[in-house]
Amino acid sequence: MAHMATTTQPALTVGFDLDMTLIDSRPGIHACYRALSERTGTYIDADLAVTRLGPPLAEELVNWFPAERIEEMADLYRSMYPTIAIAATPAMTGAREAIDAVRAAGGRAIVVTAKYEPNARLHLEHLGIRPDELVGDLWAEGKARALREHGAGVYVGDHTGDVRGARTAEALSVAVATGPCSAEELATAGADVVLGDLLEFPAWLAEYERSDSYRPARA
Known part of the structure; x- marks a missing residue:
């Protein structure tokens, strides 16, 4: 058997x-939002953004970018993230x-x-x-x-x-x-x-x- x-x-x-x-993750994310703001020319209040960490990235990005750009901005943020945020965290x-x-x-x-x-x-x-x-x-x-x-x-x-x-x-x-x-x-x-x-x-x-x-x- x-x-x-x-x-x-x-x-x-x-x-x-x-x-x-x-x-x-606040220091790294703060730095990454500032870099994204500089890269895109769009104002992002990084100080405010890091007070509400937890939800997915897209839920923060909708406060700063129009809906049709969220996917693009999320991809850009994630591509920048490793060189900016990892060592700072x-x-x-x-x-x-x-x-x-x-x-x-x-x-x-x-x-x-x-x-x-x-x-x-x-x-x-x-x-x-x-x-x-x-x-x-x-x-x-x-x-x-x-x-x-x-x-x-x-x-x-x-x-x-x-x-x-x-x-x-x-x-x-x-x-x-x-x-x-x-x-x-x-x-x-x-x-x-x-x-x-x-x-x-x-x-x-x-x-x-x-x-x-x-x-x-x-x-």
Whole structure:
């Protein structure tokens, strides 16, 4: 009789957002918007734009360009991004420790972000942050597809859109108040847990693993 091969999934899979969760992308994005403004001759308030990071690029560009130019401007921005934004972008405080905590618990860390995936990968490689998987170009509820696909029981993000993505995926929403949304806004949006920053994540994760609410990865 033939035997079916079986695979054992790790007990824990944690998803992380990228911008303002794992990386402080404000300096690089600010510089890239200024360069785009100079290149196109179109005024862009880069100071304002970096206060509302999280949604897809097109949702910001519509504030500065007519609808028929959004695709063109997005392509131009993304082509300029690697030489302008990558080196200028540091890791968020506690980012490496958070990934390490998941690994120390025997789990997998994945990154699910709205950022253009090739540029997201450049950020992670530059900073030496190596998740088990990276999925880009997904925003808010759309992130649920990747979270479900990879069996994430927890999703960590800084935006109310990340909260919605986690809840759509039926994952625990862990919010960090390091981005454009306040701790109160994140809690009101339905986050299960709100942390000040990722330095608090390892202790929370250890407590979560001991709790009755702990949910391993789904097969």
